[in-house]
Amino acid sequence: MISLSDVREAAMRIEGIAHRTPVLTSRHLDELTGAQVFLKAENLQRVGAFKFRGACNAVACLDADERARGVATVSSGNHAQALALAARLEGVRATILMPADSPPGKLAATRGHGAEVIEFDRYASDREALLAELVRERGLIPIHPYDDERVMAGQGTVAVELLEQAGPLDVLLVCVGGGGLIAGCATAAAGLSPDTRVIGVEPEAGDDTRRSLQAGERVRIDVPRTIADGQQLPMPGELTFPIVQALVEDVVTVSDAEIVTAMRFLFERAKTVAEPSGASAFAALLAGKVDGAGARVGVTISGGNVTTERFAELTG
Amino acid sequence: MISLSDVREAAMRIEGIAHRTPVLTSRHLDELTGAQVFLKAENLQRVGAFKFRGACNAVACLDADERARGVATVSSGNHAQALALAARLEGVRATILMPADSPPGKLAATRGHGAEVIEFDRYASDREALLAELVRERGLIPIHPYDDERVMAGQGTVAVELLEQAGPLDVLLVCVGGGGLIAGCATAAAGLSPDTRVIGVEPEAGDDTRRSLQAGERVRIDVPRTIADGQQLPMPGELTFPIVQALVEDVVTVSDAEIVTAMRFLFERAKTVAEPSGASAFAALLAGKVDGAGARVGVTISGGNVTTERFAELTG
Numbered sequence: 001m002i003s004l005s006d007v008r009e010a011a012m013r014i015e016g017i018a019h020r021t022p023v024l025t026s027r028h029l030d031e032l033t034g035a036q037v038f039l040k041a042e043n044l045q046r047v048g049a050f051k052f053r054g055a056c057n058a059v060a061c062l063d064a065d066e067r068a069r070g071v072a073t074v075s076s077g078n079h080a081q082a083l084a085l086a087a088r089l090e091g092v093r094a095t096i097l098m099p100a101d102s103p104p105g106k107l108a109a110t111r112g113h114g115a116e117v118i119e120f121d122r123y124a125s126d127r128e129a130l131l132a133e134l135v136r137e138r139g140l141i142p143i144h145p146y147d148d149e150r151v152m153a154g155q156g157t158v159a160v161e162l163l164e165q166a167g168p169l170d171v172l173l174v175c176v177g178g179g180g181l182i183a184g185c186a187t188a189a190a191g192l193s194p195d196t197r198v199i200g201v202e203p204e205a206g207d208d209t210r211r212s213l214q215a216g217e218r219v220r221i222d223v224p225r226t227i228a229d230g231q232q233l234p235m236p237g238e239l240t241f242p243i244v245q246a247l248v249e250d251v252v253t254v255s256d257a258e259i260v261t262a263m264r265f266l267f268e269r270a271k272t273v274a275e276p277s278g279a280s281a282f283a284a285l286l287a288g289k290v291d292g293a294g295a296r297v298g299v300t301i302s303g304g305n306v307t308t309e310r311f312a313e314l315t316g
Numbered sequence: 317m318i319s320l321s322d323v324r325e326a327a328m329r330i331e332g333i334a335h336r337t338p339v340l341t342s343r344h345l346d347e348l349t350g351a352q353v354f355l356k357a358e359n360l361q362r363v364g365a366f367k368f369r370g371a372c373n374a375v376a377c378l379d380a381d382e383r384a385r386g387v388a389t390v391s392s393g394n395h396a397q398a399l400a401l402a403a404r405l406e407g408v409r410a411t412i413l414m415p416a417d418s419p420p421g422k423l424a425a426t427r428g429h430g431a432e433v434i435e436f437d438r439y440a441s442d443r444e445a446l447l448a449e450l451v452r453e454r455g456l457i458p459i460h461p462y463d464d465e466r467v468m469a470g471q472g473t474v475a476v477e478l479l480e481q482a483g484p485l486d487v488l489l490v491c492v493g494g495g496g497l498i499a500g501c502a503t504a505a506a507g508l509s510p511d512t513r514v515i516g517v518e519p520e521a522g523d524d525t526r527r528s529l530q531a532g533e534r535v536r537i538d539v540p541r542t543i544a545d546g547q548q549l550p551m552p553g554e555l556t557f558p559i560v561q562a563l564v565e566d567v568v569t570v571s572d573a574e575i576v577t578a579m580r581f582l583f584e585r586a587k588t589v590a591e592p593s594g595a596s597a598f599a600a601l602l603a604g605k606v607d608g609a610g611a612r613v614g615v616t617i618s619g620g621n622v623t624t625e626r627f628a629e630l631t632g
Contacts, residue, residue: 043587048587268624271357271620272589308627308631309631309632311583311624312624316625
């Protein structure tokens with residue numbers, strides 16, 4: 001488990017390196033939902049997603065020996081870019097395992113940040129085993145996209161900032177992939193604003209966290225087929241899940257169609273670009289999966305890495 | 317002519333009604349252009365465009381008798397929605413002449429803001445004559461989209477805010493349609509930051525202001541064919557042009573293709589949505605029409621009202 005202090009220390013470490021992202025509001029959205037909605041625009045974070053916070057904190061925590069050895073991870077996209085950039089800014093070498101079917105822009109961007117990218121088949125390979133082997137062979141320091149206390153603490157800075165910017169929140173809606181963002185945010189909220197109900201949002205096809213909460217233990221599902229590529233995970237994290245169990249009130253799900261509707265709304269009304277995974281928490285509010293009436297609702301817009309072509313394909 | 321005081325008074329009048337829009341920055345963009353770039357995100361303004369500022373100031377300037385009579389304008393674009401909303405917020409009746417073949421979304425949005433919309437046949441009618449007749453018949457107060465001192469002063473608040481937010485600027489790039497935005501912004505910059513070079517940007521096909529500056533008098537061109545529908549004007553304004561002549565250093569032009577490249581860049585890199593007219597000033601910087609090397613460059617992103625369908629059509 002991590003503590004509020006870990007998140008606060010992360011906030012100090014990443015200050016001036018990660019962006020303090022703006023909070024977007026929309027009168028139209030407030031009228032539509034009956035809530036007062038605060039969109040935390042992590043699509044405007046460096047590398048276009050909250051992932052930069054965790055990666056940045058993790059790299060900042062390395063000692064001299066670890067820095068010299070270099071870092072490694074496995075990621076479908078945003079954590080890859082985030083770690084690549086965070087490492088480059090600190091002069092540390094990064095080696096990244098990425099599914100071969102990751103969005104091409106994400107593969108290119110990760111290489112663009114100077115990382116060595118090794119591709120693998122997402123449906124045929126055990127990503128954790130691949131990473132373990134790479135780390136062992138090359139003596140690298142693994143920085144897991146979510147099952148890492150430094151990463152979780154870094155992601156929690158999203159909630160610290162949002163609570164500072166928006167004031168007290170009744171509800172905080174957080175996109176759930178492996179659970180790093182929600183574990184960090186729930187930790188921050190529990191310490192800073194214990195009355196805030198933290199609710200996770202997963203794609204319908206990828207409801208491993210919801211099922212795990214119901215089962216009382218981590219449940220593995222097939223790798224989900226969903227447009228929300230950042231949430232295509234079969235099982236909650238070993239470190240993230242106990243925090244979710246302890247601090248998250250509920251996990252709700254949204255369909256791919258509801259995610260697209262949310263992306264379209266964000267584009268046309270908020271004039272902001274969210275990738276599918278990044279729009280899922282907002283989709284839950286817009287589709288009425290969470291009743292926001294009369295409430296002050298914080299929502300993570302967790303990433304914006306989608307090309308114009310892919311956006312057109314999804315919304316067309 | 318308007319003065320800095322007019323713009324400052326407008327800023328006070330619209331404070332708390334219009335948004336103080338954020339300024340977006342991008343390290344990638346700075347690296348690409350060699351400049352330090354500050355994007356003034358008027359796409360995040362109410363009704364999605366800077367037009368709300370001018371409309372809001374104009375309505376706030378009305379005396380009791382004028383308020384009781386109500387306001388009128390003719391517009392198929394953002395000024396229609398801007399005036400409708402500005403009037404509603406002040407409890408003033410708005411009557412808006414709109415071409416019957418305006419996009420249904422724009423007709424609906426203008427009615428949604430409580431205005432009476434009167435449709436006319438854009439091919440059969442002279443819009444200025446229709447407005448004059450309506451104003452005379454009903455005793456309404458006309459509020460022109462740009463040739464109005466209250467409107468120009470309101471638009472100038474964009475530059476006041478940007479200079480406060482970004483600090484001193486070497487260059488300020490402003491989209492030019494009828495000239496209301498650039499007249500207001502150039503007035504503000506001349507007063508607040510006389511060393512800032514104000515440069516206007518027009519679509520190649522609609523370079524009436526550039527030609528007029530060269531000719532030393534207002535020149536009329538055919539209604540231009542360009543995707544930048546907010547800049548499809550045949551001639552600079554009677555009131556805006558003398559200000560442009562006095563205070564604007566240069567007007568450059570961009571092609572439709574350059575505008576689309578700029579829209580795509582804003583989407584993919586800045587995660588923000590600009591309509592074609594709204595992206596034209598930025599297009600000039602991105603296409604190298606203005607050399608920003610080593611300079612602090614402010615750029616107006618003047619509007620974001622584009623549907624996902626139209627965006628896909630343009631960028632596809």
